[in-house]
Amino acid sequence: MKNIRMDSLPPNRQIALQDCRTCAKRRIKCDRSVPHCRKCTIRGLTCPGFDQVQLKWIDGVTSRGKLAGRTLSLQCQEIDTKIRANGFPTICKFSTDSLAIDGASSISDPTVDCGLVHRHSSVALSSRLINHFHMEVAPLLTWIDSPDNAWRKVVLPLAQRSPCLRLGILNIAAAHFCITSSSGNPESAAKQVHQNLRHTAICALNAEIQRELEYSTMSTMTREVNTLEHSSLMAILASALSLCFGELFIPESNDWKIHLGACRNLMDRYNVFSWKSQSLDAVCRFLVKEVNDLGVFGNVSSFARHSLSPTHSTVEFQLWKFTDLIQEITFVERQRYESMKEGFIPPDVDMGAWQDKLEQAYAQISSLAIRNLPSHDEPTQKRFEALIRAHYHAIRIYIYQAHAPHMVAAKSISASLKILAHEVQSLATGPTHLFSHGLFFPLFIAGTESWADEHGQDIFSRLFLGLLYSTGVWCNYAALQFLRVFWARPESHGTGRWIQFARENESKIGTFLVM
Template identity: 40%
Template sequence: MLNVRISSLPPDRQTAAKDCRRCIKRRIKCDRSTPRCRKCTIREFQCPGYDAIQLKWGLGVTRIQKPSERSSTSQSSTNTNDADISSAALVPRVGVSPGRDIVPRMDQNSPISITRTPSPTIDRPLVDSYTSAILSRNLFTHFNIKVAPRLTWVDRPDHPWRKVIAPLAQRSRCLGLSILSVAAAHLSFTSSNIPSATATPQSINHRLRDASLHMLNQKINTELANYHSTTDHLSRDSTLIEILATTLVLCYGEMLIPHSTDWNLHLHACRVLIERYTWRNRHSTHPNAAIDFIIREVADIEVFRNIGAFSIEQPFITDALHPRSKSILLDDYFHTFTGVFREITAEERRRYTLSQKVQAQENANQSQPPSPAPIDMAPWRAKVDLAHARASADTTRLITTHGTNTQKWMHSIVRAVYHASLIYAYQSLAPLPEATAEIGTSLPILLAEIEFLTAGPVHSFSHDIFVPLFIAGTECWVDQGRQEAVEGRFRELLAAMGIWCNFSALRFLKAFWGRGEYHRVGGWIPYARENEGDNGPFLVF
């Protein structure tokens, strides 16, 4: 007879905290060996593994509802489709226990009776609602702890992702689903040891994303249908903000998926929605924290998208978005640098357009507008220095309560972004001799800061390295050793951070390194401009 004596097993083996479900069902003592129990394996049973939370069916699961609860929780569910099923995985209400999550989803006509024990096979909706609530909690927690900090230069407990967007997601099923889908996407492409199961994080991401898109489409149709209606103005604004927040979250979700360029589609939609909201509220003086935060987020994404955008996104480069009010929630920590990047890009595009007009009129023998005069780089350097001073002051106040390592990382990030900004300014605007001299000074310092920031384990500022790393890579065209170092750092950060849109920036760098005719200081800019159609959009974020 096949048997496993637990006393004969190695005492130092890894064991689970609970018995496997099959041993529980068979009413035998489980040896709890991981990853599969040996009592199942020796009998060629498929061990179901060890659940962190095991459902135990008994009378304790159900309870008699109060009349007030019964009336408030009864709801019809006719013609349920996939989107409705997926939408059950909503962000849980804060402070509600798992046991209470089940009850509101039970209908008055539920076949479950308080006089019998529920059956896992008959009462499938009860199981689905419970597991859905657990999954929602886990995904929402993952978003707050792992994803939201990657979407901002410097994270803090009262960041608008938690202070503004999370409460909005509690009221919006559409937004809640999009947040859960982003968390699942991040899990899909950062977890190295995902257990094989029917519902992997990637499949969960697809289902939640599709459900969110379905509901988003319904919201957009409602918004368009009510355009000329007499519906309350605040109600219409609330719907539009919900649409905009969901679109922004979906944009971030696509940034986490390797080889996806759908973030560009969502980003364009965000711009259109913001313009619609701004026009509708052009006479309003009331601040709105949610819309201000969303506008700032979209504006920041556009800044780094426009670094590699030329003819296609030209209008968005010069027509920058700005929040309508200065909210205390909109910190300035690194956004001074973001503003400098925006101004540098806009000035480079303006000067290039003017030079093209001059050249075209020369070829046509027409009267010419004056050629762009050589730029005085002193004011531009002053802009970068001012951004550096503000960022240093802001971050010094922020990190006084943090440990020594955190303070060192933060100061190093500030220096890295400062030198990256200087290099970008001189690449884009300065005459070649002046640019060569300045970049020759700043590049070694930038590379040293990157080396310090990536030498140890992943930390809370690792995601901030992508922009300085990209700028450093644009000036490594002559040194294969530096190219390999930049590529290695890119791949390590991509795997750890899960911000896979930056892979398109690495792909761009590798293509540029292989084009010797463009190898000169700032040569990546004409390469990007002349090969934009072939390379496609890239984003360094």
């Protein structure tokens, strides 16, 4: 008898990753026994062994039927063992079933499960990406990394209970990894993995949203959300937010706007802001804060009426008080412009009151930073203090750009610009990039007042590009593109004139995120 039952072979034998060439050519299932498959041995054939790279045979031998023994073309037969240029096997498309949190999912008998290698690859890659998120990405999503980083402390535990969110986290990690890895090949394995994860994460989120919509009714939206519904909603909101952050690492992608809009729609649909403050747990408060923060930095370049509504404050403890101040500056500027457009003359702006708000925010951040930096060494603390000063002067410039008369603004902006340029250059070219991801907004504001300084434009452009490559936060590239367009338009130059230039050209240039 020249055949063997696959289930009769010992399950603990050593097996190869692909069929031998003889079995592949004969179109029979190879048992993959190392060093030589038993199907070749019992037939008296010479088993060629198992190559590292599986060749695709164009011709094969029919093993049964009327055409037994005849050589036929196999061009339509797909061989799933293609090896990529960097040596990684083709990664199968991800499914939530293959992403067990602890990697302890049951594994079928390898003699009957031809997908074993793919599942192991998915689990191993999942672990690697989670580690990349933990070590490399999470620090970029907060002003200063610490053991209390909410992306680790709040979101990752939630992902253990939500396959949809876990896919979103893997997508963020894959996006950052493929943009910061040494390979620039658009067909690299890392980019293929990211594209598969991105697609799967979006599909999983759509399915979760559809399930939630089918379950909820108008009556359930008006009553208080129960614990189970709350947990499900938070997982969906976190998944949408993770997709938004994933797009921030993709050059020239504007899809972050779609996912941010989805987050806002979810919060509006379920009246998140009407929930009692005590019912907002740590997960909800953090997610709402993140959505609001993205909106704040997106609104800097947005002039549509829907962006005029101020963000809601649901977070009592907020380290970076500057964010709320930026939103207020933007909101008041848009209000005053709309009033003048409608023929009303708004009252003069009290610049002293704005300065007081800035000083108060600076004092609060400095005080909280001291309490949150005890585990860091003195040089790190000094650099964080420099980052705070950079944002202080950037926001001071933004206040005068948005609200002060030209003659008043020019002198104050000039004084702050010198300090801002020094702090930004010192931080961007220093020995460590610990706070590099926090420099984009100050650098952008400095660039808006460098319209008459070609040398300064060159410096800020190089610093901008250096930060993009070192952090991978490529959503900020659109802000650099805006600056280059603005610098090239001398008729639009002037103190604070970039705001009006952005308003007049919003339909052509579009909005951008600088954070």
